[in-house]
Amino acid sequence: MTRIASRVSQLNGEAALAVYSRAKELERAGHSIIHLELGEPDFHPAAPVVDSLRDAVAAGRDRYCSTRGLPALREAIAAYLKRTRRLEVGAEQVLVAPGCKMALSLAMMALIEPGDEVLYPDPGFPIYPSFTRGLGAKAVPFGLEEKNQFQPDLEEIATKITPRTSIIIFNSPNNPTGTVFSSAALAKLAELAQRHDLWILSDEIYARILFGGEYQSIWALPGMAERTVIIDGFSKSFAMTGWRLGYAVAPAHVIDAVDLLVLNTFTCAAEFTQVAAIEALRDSTSAVDAMVEEYRKRGELFVSGLNRIPGFRCRAPQGAFYAWVNIEETGLSAEEVQKILLEEGGVAGIAGAAFGPGGRNYLRFSLVSARNLLQDALERMHRVSLHWRAAVSQR
Ligand SMILES: Cc1ncc(COP(=O)(O)O)c(C=O)c1O
Structure with missing residues (x-):
């Protein structure tokens, strides 16, 4: 009998891509669209990184290589984490994969048993619950609510831990809310993980895109390096989305397990992209700081503009490059607002339910278009807000 394995039916897609397809269709029909739906930087890697890739290919660095990643890159990642996050990590605790998603799914495959319970943020990156279910485990959401400034409620998490719970997954700064988990939240998460003998999967893909303060990783808290996996x-940080390069940092025995999964699947990440990644980490042109500064300016401009649109309410993000907008006051559903903005205003954003039921009354906009386009998007949104302005004034 030919059939598709049932685990596939447990997976979900990413709504951003559906909005993107519709936006592209409208563009082909002659409409002007401002794209704020995908989490893809509009920057490209710095020139020395591109040069390094070209040189690597010309020098024949296009062979199979180490399953864990080039030793020089793993050393460079360990040094980079020390420099930027004060983490004490050895190269033997690093494994390179084609993209963060691959590093994330390999780590989940290595750590999650069917029947386990996995705690994940709602709203959050939709792949966490999807892949959890695909592994035959139960995905258990914990809320990130506006009334708590989108910080996790540690009492809620504590009550949701059962003997079957094996992992808590989170990402800070969070996609989509832009929240950076507070030191107190991290300390309490660490305490819960130790008390209940849990793994922490800390997705730190936006760690460099911070608008104040120094990044704090849960790995650095006492007793956490032995039970944390960083992805x-x-x-995002180096604007290298299509290069497909990510990594996992974990205790060496976890890396050994993930290494076997690599050997059984993709063998290794491309050698030439890894060579260029060493140059990216060197960041000789300070491209990362310049990019983060631009995201900060975009965030300031866009969030203050959004708060002037009737029915919209938005907090300034502490990190990442998203604006997370409450649209409850419009009296419409987020899906209706998404549709009006796209079809009539030519502005593509995503209805928040794509990030879990907790995102029901929100829309996410990515700050990945230039400031003049963001300004234009605000004007367009203002114009189409006529649809719900009457409802707002009655509240
Ligand atoms: C929280 C989070 N984790 C992981 C990823 C995936 O990263 P990559 O493109 O490197 O696979 C994304 C991309 O949007 C993300 O937002």
Whole structure:
């Protein structure tokens, strides 16, 4: 009998891509669209990184290589984490994969048993619950609510831990809310993980995109290096989305397990992209700081503009590059607002339910278009807000 394995039916897609397809269709029909739906930087890698890739290919660095990643890159990642996050990590605790998603799914495959319970943020990155279910485990959401400034409620998490719970997954700064988990929240998460003998999967893909303060990783808290897996990579911080490069940082025995999964699947990440990634980490042109500064300016401009649109309410993000907008006051559903903005205003954003039921009354906009386009998007949104302005004034 030919059939598709049932685990596939447990997976979900990413709504951003559906909005993107519709936006592209409208563009082909002659409409002007401002794209704020995908989490893809509009920057490209710095020139020395591109040069390094070209040189690597010309020098024949296009062979199979180490399953764990080039030793020089793993050393460079360990040094980079020390420099930027004060983490004490050895190269033997690093494994390179084609993209953060691959590092994330390999780590989940290595740590999650069917029947386990996995705690994940709602709203959050939709792949966490999807892949959890695909592994035959139960995905258990914990809320990130506006009334708590989108910080996790540790009492809620504590009540949701059962003997079957094996992992808590989170990402800070959070996609989509832009929240950076507070030191107090991290300390309490660490305490819960130790008390109940849980793994922490800390997705730190936006760790460099911070608008104040120094990044704090849960790995650095006492007793946490032995039960934490960090996921990070080059897609967002170095604007290298299509290069497909990410990594996992974990205790050496976890890396050994993940290494076997690599050997059984993709063998290794491309050698030439890894060579260029070493140059990216060197960041000789300070491209990362310049990019983060631009995201900060975009965030200021866009969030203050959004708060002037009737029915919209938005907090300034502490990190990442998203605006997370409450649209409850419009009296419409987020899906209706998404549709009006796209079809009539030519502005593509995503209805928040794509990130879990907790996102029901929100829309996410990515700050990945230039400031003049963001300004234009605000004007368009203002114009189409006529649809719900009457409802707002009655509240
Ligand atoms: C929280 C989070 N984790 C992981 C990823 C995936 O990263 P990559 O493109 O490197 O696979 C994304 C991309 O949007 C993300 O937002």
